[in-house]
Amino acid sequence: MAVLATSPRAGRRQRRSAWRRRDAATGYLFVAPAVLGALAFVIAPLIAVVWYSLHEWNVLAGTFTFEGAANYERMLADEALHDSLIASAWFSVGLVILNISLALFLAVLLNQKLPGTTVFRVAFFSPVVVSLVAWTIVWGFLLQVDGGVNSFLAGLGIDGPNWLRNNVTAMIAVIVVQVFKNVGLNMILFLAALQGVPEEIQEAARIDGASAWRRFWAITMPMISPTILLVSILTVVGSLETFALIDVLTQGGPGNSTTVLVYFLYRQAFQFNEFGYASAIAVLLFVIVLVLTLLQWQTRKRWVFHEA
Numbered sequence: 016m017a018v019l020a021t022s023p024r025a026g027r028r029q030r031r032s033a034w035r036r037r038d039a040a041t042g043y044l045f046v047a048p049a050v051l052g053a054l055a056f057v058i059a060p061l062i063a064v065v066w067y068s069l070h071e072w073n074v075l076a077g078t079f080t081f082e083g084a085a086n087y088e089r090m091l092a093d094e095a096l097h098d099s100l101i102a103s104a105w106f107s108v109g110l111v112i113l114n115i116s117l118a119l120f121l122a123v124l125l126n127q128k129l130p131g132t133t134v135f136r137v138a139f140f141s142p143v144v145v146s147l148v149a150w151t152i153v154w155g156f157l158l159q160v161d162g163g164v165n166s167f168l169a170g171l172g173i174d175g176p177n178w179l180r181n182n183v184t185a186m187i188a189v190i191v192v193q194v195f196k197n198v199g200l201n202m203i204l205f206l207a208a209l210q211g212v213p214e215e216i217q218e219a220a221r222i223d224g225a226s227a228w229r230r231f232w233a234i235t236m237p238m239i240s241p242t243i244l245l246v247s248i249l250t251v252v253g254s255l256e257t258f259a260l261i262d263v264l265t266q267g268g269p270g271n272s273t274t275v276l277v278y279f280l281y282r283q284a285f286q287f288n289e290f291g292y293a294s295a296i297a298v299l300l301f302v303i304v305l306v307l308t309l310l311q312w313q314t315r316k317r318w319v320f321h322e323a
Contacts, residue, residue, distance in 0.1 A: 061301070067294035075288050086295035096296070098271045099279035102186070106275050107254040109190040114250050115243070118198050122205035123231075136206075140199035147196065151263040154192045155179070158264075182272035185265050189273055193260055197253070201246050208242035209235065237320040244319050248311050255304055276300055 068087070071080045090096055121139060125132050142150060157163040158178040165175030178188045212235055220230045236243075258277045261267060267274035267282070274282075280300065284293035 064294045064297050064301075067291055068298050070291045072290040072294075073288055074290060082291065086292045089292060090295060090299065095271060095274075096279065099274050099276050102271065102273060103255060103275040105186055106190060106257070106273070107251060109186070110193055110254040110257075111247065111250050113190060114194045114198055114201060115246060117194060118201035118246070119205050119243075121198070121202045122209055125202070125206050126209045136203075139202055142196050143199045145196075147259050148263055150196055151192065151260050154188075155264055158188050158192075179265055180269050182269060185269055185273050189260060189264055192264065193254075193257060196260075197250075201250065204242055204246055205239065208239035212238045240319045244311065244315050248308055251307055251311070252304055255300065255307075276303075 069081060069083060071078065071082045071085070125136055159165075160175075160177040160180075164178065168175040176184050178184045216234055216238075217230055220234055225233070255275075256277055257275060258281065261273055261275055261278045262281075265273045267278050276296065277300065280293050280296045283289045283296060
């Protein structure tokens with residue numbers, strides 16, 4: 016009777032194989048909630064929106080008719096949609112420039128370790144944790160023609176406008192209100208990045224005679240460029256998704272001057288009950304956000320420190 020014996024090497028291979036299978040199973044188990052969540056709440060809704068955009072869906076009439084690309088063709092001729100895209104562009108550009116520049120300026124001031132920086136930090140970060148609706152309602156009262164802002168200007172001898180009833184000032188108002196709401200978060204991110212810049216490099220440049228402005232542009236800005244990339248992506252995406260501020264403060268007015276794309280989408284879906292057309296607009300919004308994010312990501316190698 017022959018006895019088959021397993022060699023020590025074969026036994027080790029079997030144990031390693033079993034360990035790998037257990038490690039793989041453990042890894043799949045840990046990532047399963049995130050994968051299932053992404054499938055259920057991101058991928059599946061996105062596919063559904065694309066499917067709905069190919070149909071004419073009226074909930075009140077109970078109709079769901081396949082229309083192909085008719086909703087996308089409608090977008091090309093919709094002047095109201097074109098005005099909404101222009102309003103979104105103005106809002107996003109103004110918000111991104113003002114938010115990032117102000118946040119960086121405030122972070123630089125806080126990094127100087129001047130007296131009262133704790134109070135200063137709390138004052139600018141507090142709006143981040145305040146309810147957006149409450150914040151917007153308060154600003155709605157302040158921006159009335161006889162509100163607090165115009166009362167302050169009157170004390171300086173300036174006749175303030177009716178901020179929310181003029182096309183230009185309404186757009187300026189919603190941008191400023193949104194900036195003050197979220198600038199504290201970007202300020203904290205920039206402050207953390209500034210505090211991570213090695214002091215030895217700054218000291219070496221100072222000894223070599225570099226001015227403070229030169230040190231900022233040649234050393235500080237490159238060192239915090241990864242954070243600038245992160246903040247810019249988050250701010251651009253956030254600016255294109257702004258809804259509650261517009262809904263509470265201006266309702267898209269006066270006229271359509273502050274009707275950004277998300278608010279226009281909301282109107283089509285929940286005021287006019289054109290869910291198919293609203294789904295097509297949602298696809299357009301997704302494409303815009305995706306393209307802008309990819310452009311920012313692709314350009315990072317030209318100006319982000321440590322990127323090759």
